Amino acid sequence: MSVTIGFVTAAEHIDRSHSWIWPEGYEAWFGTISSILIFALLIWKAGPFIKKGLAARTERVQTQLDAADNALVSAERDAATVRAAKGDIGSEREHLLAAADEQAAALVADGRGRLERDVAELRAKAATDIESAMGRTQDELRAEIARLSSAAAERVAVEALDDAAQQRLIESFIERVGASRGVNA
Numbered sequence: 001m002s003v004t005i006g007f008v009t010a011a012e013h014i015d016r017s018h019s020w021i022w023p024e025g026y027e028a029w030f031g032t033i034s035s036i037l038i039f040a041l042l043i044w045k046a047g048p049f050i051k052k053g054l055a056a057r058t059e060r061v062q063t064q065l066d067a068a069d070n071a072l073v074s075a076e077r078d079a080a081t082v083r084a085a086k087g088d089i090g091s092e093r094e095h096l097l098a099a100a101d102e103q104a105a106a107l108v109a110d111g112r113g114r115l116e117r118d119v120a121e122l123r124a125k126a127a128t129d130i131e132s133a134m135g136r137t138q139d140e141l142r143a144e145i146a147r148l149s150s151a152a153a154e155r156v157a158v159e160a161l162d163d164a165a166q167q168r169l170i171e172s173f174i175e176r177v178g179a180s181r182g183v184n185a
């Protein structure tokens with residue numbers, strides 16, 4: 001069947017629609033009903049799986065968020081510990097330096113004490129050495145003086161005494177020895 005509109009004749013084709021956007025009436029009804037049935041079937045059969053998958057995903061995301069919150073709290077706690085330790089490091093350093101100063105002062109005092117004792121011992125030893133050397137020197141000097149005076153006395157006696165004076169001395173000595181024997185006997 002053909003229709004003439006003005007100079008153009010248009011033939012009706014059953015494979016063509018009256019609109020390029022909207023289908024024919026019966027196609028719209030069947031398409032709508034079949035779409036509703038397919039969506040209802042998908043919701044009925046696939047819905048629980050989709051719901052379960054979405055719930056699992058939500059739970060997994062929530063677990064990750066909780067883990068991230070726990071990690072954040074742990075990191076903040078660790079950061080606070082590090083900050084506190086950093087403050088403790090300064091005070092610990094000051095404490096160690098003070099202890100080292102005390103030990104150094106004790107070592108210096110101990111060293112000074114030992115040096116003073118050693119010096120005192122050396123002085124005492126030197127004093128005793130000087131005294132013993134003086135004693136030996138005095139003894140040697142006395143012995144030398146005695147030897148020299150004996151030699152000088154002998155020489156003076158020999159030179160000053162004549163034979164008669166020497167004879168008188170010998171006799172006087174013998175008499176004293178004899179007198180002392182008579183008293184003791």
